Amino acid sequence: MATAPPTTDALVGRDAELESIRAFLTRSTAGALLLEGEAGIGKTMLVAAAVADATERGWQVLECRPAAAEAQLPFAALADALGDAVDEVIPALPAPQRTALLGALRRIEADVDRLALSSGALGVLRALAEYRPVILAIDDAQWLDAPSANVLAFALRRLTDEPVVVVASRREGEALPPAVEAALTAIGVERLPVPPLSLGAIGRIIRSRLGLSLHRPALIRIHEASRGNPFFALELAAAAATAGDGAGALPVPETVRELVQRRLAALPKDARGGLLVVAALGHPATDVLAHAVEDWQRVVAPALDAGILEVRSGRIGFAHPLLASGVYGGAAEHERRAVHDMLARVVPDPEQRAWHLAHATARADEDVATTLERAAAGAAVRGAPETAAELAEHAHRLTPREHLDERASRALQTATYAWAAGDATRSRGILVDLIGTLGPSPARAAARQLLVKIVDDIAETIDLLGDALDDVAGNAAAEASVLNLLARQRTWAGDFRGAIREAETAARRAAESGSTAELAVALAREAQARVCSGERTQHELLDRAVALEREGGDSIPVGDSPTRIRALCALWDDDLETAWELATAVDRRAQAVSESWRAIVLTTLAEIELRRGSMAN
Ligand SMILES: Nc1ncnc2c1ncn2[C@@H]1O[C@H](COP(=O)(O)OP(=O)(O)OP(=O)(O)O)[C@@H](O)[C@H]1O
Ligand SMILES: [Mg+2]
Structure with missing residues (x-):
């Protein structure tokens, strides 16, 4: 065996794959290339080659390489991918999109509206693509955090003629996030298997x-x-x-895992401890590591010397993901718990702390569950319902068995977040379970009310609400809320008489319980059903409903808003001026709350404009 100094990192033996990449990059419209192959086969090198090729062509490069430990950090991948490129184009985006993007990327403290964020991400891609083609390189796409995956998928699916291409890699045996798989298929994906050398x-x-x-x-x-x-x-x-x-005498390890274990075993014990901390963090900034590992520079030095860790722009990480999984997967359960427990106390970000707490805790613990529940709510407000659902599920798992109300409420939260994240199947599963296990209670009624939003079959929703009414019999405020939803469903089903009846009862129960908001909705729903049934518009009912809504500080969700319903009734009456005035008022409110609500109002506005003969608006 002769030894010569190591030379280059050049790509060897991949002419055919390079040719496919080159051919792919000659396109001028959206599309995706997905490199697939086993761990360590050379996908990352090929993604890097694609990026180098695109750079040479003068393209804009957006890049992210999620690590396994980062799959749980909301918007980690999005922040990496959009990174500095955002600064160039963000001033041109509408204000709500700008706020949502900067909030998600943690540049500012702001609530994040998900539709605004997704539209903003699309806006960024389109704006960048106006100057030059864009390549979005996603290495190890199987570890994209779910919120980033869904936002990027939303944007990608809406691209058509823009020159934005995706080059992604996926490790064999691991699935892409479903939204990403669907988005790549939608923009047209070419799969490139990476074979042995x-x-x-x-x-x-x-x-x-x-x-x-x-x-x-x-x-x-x-x-x-x-x-x-x-x-x-x-x-x-x-x-x-x-x-x-010369590789003659050593017994050859059968698997990569075994081999990695051997290499790690050669390190001092405290270095292995330090590696476990890095593996649990992903790519920590060195100052975060400094908080977690005493005398960290000395501890990790042997791993740096051995080429197991490397430092890149102020962050420390594994030289290869297989080394990270070797360390994490090779550690005993109690060692992993201990590290997460320690990290739950030192990492700066509250959501990240919550994750470590969840991984550190095996047994029910109300304090931990409460902390996770709060972190879930925080994630939801930050536009990451996927993360919120995961955290709420952990909160539920760690709630003591005898805390029945908390358990029900956390299951309900998980279902609500999963639904907001677009995972209706999961949400439905949780709700059906919950309804099966709970006795008659407001929680069971709430589960049924949420299920109504998921179920398509209108007759089934009416049955569900009938059962929900039984669940809250005697509780006037809760009955009013169920009855209002029932009135809406009956209107949609064309049963206007039934809807009027439910709305009238809802109004009585709301008045008894002193619930101004439910009373306002009930009056508006009654008026709406009467118009639908062919009666004259009940201006008096509507005026009262709107006055009550204002009295309550306009806090009724836009979907149920009496002002919005009144705008609709005016539109049906051909009173276009009133309809316009009211709908724009609701629109202003919707803009302040969320883009999703706004979509509902915009359809009404569009219809008014259409009737006014103003097609252009
Ligand atoms: N064609 C090649 N020429 C030279 N070196 C290569 C080539 N392919 C891979 N390597 C080297 O082999 C190692 C593994 O390659 P790489 O990291 O690209 O694999 P991977 O498929 O991305 O693995 P994983 O699924 O674990 O991310 C790296 O150290 C890389 O430098
Ligand atoms: Mg790789």
Whole structure:
């Protein structure tokens, strides 16, 4: 075995794949290229080659490489991908989108409206693509955090002729987030399998990276044992070189995992402890690590020397994700818990602290559950309902069995967040379970009311609400809320008489309980059903409803807002001026609250404009 100094990191033996990448990058419209293959086969190198090619062509590069530990951090990938490019184009975005983006990227403290954020991300891609083609490179796309995945998917699906291409990699055996898979399919995805490398290529890589020229028999042995996997082959060759035996005598590890374990075992014990902390964090900034590991520079020095860790722009991370999973997966359960428990006390970000707390805790603990519940609410407000659902589920898992009300309420929260995240199947599953286990109670009625939003079949929703009424019998305020929803469903079902009846009862129960908001909604729903049934518009009912709404500080959700219903009735009456005035008032409110509500109001405004003969607006 001769030793020569290591030379380059050049890509070896990938001519065919490079040719496919080059051909892919000649396109001028949206599309995706997905590199797929086993761990360590060389996907990251090919993604890097695509980025280098695009850079040479003068394209705008957006890049993210999520680590496994970061899959739970909302918007981690989005922040990496959009990064500084945002600054260029953000001034041109509408104010709500700007706020949502900056809030999600944690540049400002702001509540994040999800529709505004997704539209903002689309706006950024479009704006950048006006100047030059954009490449969005996502290495290890299987670890995209769900909120980033959904926002990027929203944006990608809406691209058409814009020159924005995605080059992503996925590790075999791991699934892409469903939204990403769907989005790539929607913009048209070309799959590029990354196959094993030839004997010659493996030999050249070992020579250039390690400066080793192996004898042919040793090389053949390594190529066979690694099955043409360059990561595996490089590790094998390096291990053999340190043993100084030309790869002849050492028993060859069967798996990459085994090999990684051997390499880690050679480190001092406290260095391994430090590695577990890094693995649990992903790519921590060095100052975060300083809080977590005493004398961190000394502790991680051997791992840096061994090329297991590397420092890049103020962050420390593993040289390869297989090393990170080797460390994390190789640690005992109690060691992992201990590290998460420690991190739950030192990391600066409250949501991140909550994650570590969740991973640190195995047994029910009301204090922990309460903390997680609060963190879930925080994530929801920050536009990450996916994260909120996960945290709420942990809160539910850690709630003591005997705390029945908290358990029900946390299950309900999980279902609500999952629904907001667009995961109706999960939400429905939780709700059906909850309804099956709870006795008659406001919580069971609330579960049924939420299920009404998910179920398509209108007759089924009416049955659900009938059962919900039984659940809250005697509780006037809760009955009024159920009856109002029932009035809406009956109107939608065309049962206007029934709707009027429910709304009248809702109004009585709301008045008894002193609930101004429910009373306002009940009056408006009654008026709406009467108009639908062919009666004259009940201006008096509507005026009262709107006055009550104002009295309550305009806090009724836009979907139920009497002002919005009154605008609709005016539109049906052909009183376009009143309709316009009221609908724009609601629109102003919707803009302040959220873009999703606004979409509802905008359809009404559009219809008014259409009737006014003003097509252009
Ligand atoms: N064609 C190549 N030429 C030279 N070196 C290569 C080549 N392919 C891979 N390598 C080296 O092999 C190792 C593994 O490659 P890479 O990290 O790209 O694999 P991967 O498929 O991305 O793995 P993972 O799924 O774990 O992310 C790296 O150290 C890389 O430098
Ligand atoms: Mg990789």
